[in-house]
Amino acid sequence: MAVKPIPDGYHTVTPYLTVADAEAQIDFLKRAFGAEETYRHKDDKGRVSHAEVRVGNSMLMIGQARDQWTPKPAMFYPKFR
Secondary structure (H helix, E strand, O other), rough: OOOOOOOOOOOOOOEEEEEHHHHHHHHHHHHHHHHHEEEEOOOOOOOEEEEEEOOEEEEEEEEEEEEEEEEOOOOOOOOOO
């Protein structure tokens, strides 16, 4: 069976956000854009190490900043029809 390079429900480009507070970011996306959290994995300290959130028909991946992965500035402009 062939492996799909892009899983169902994803697009060619899937942004990965490394943020200072992943819990707060996910909560914001839910409240502001009606995002649906589809996956969450926490590290041994209870922080979000990886999460996947659907906004409209697009997926965002989110991770908690730590050590070598520092938070980066970003802008989010959803396009709704």
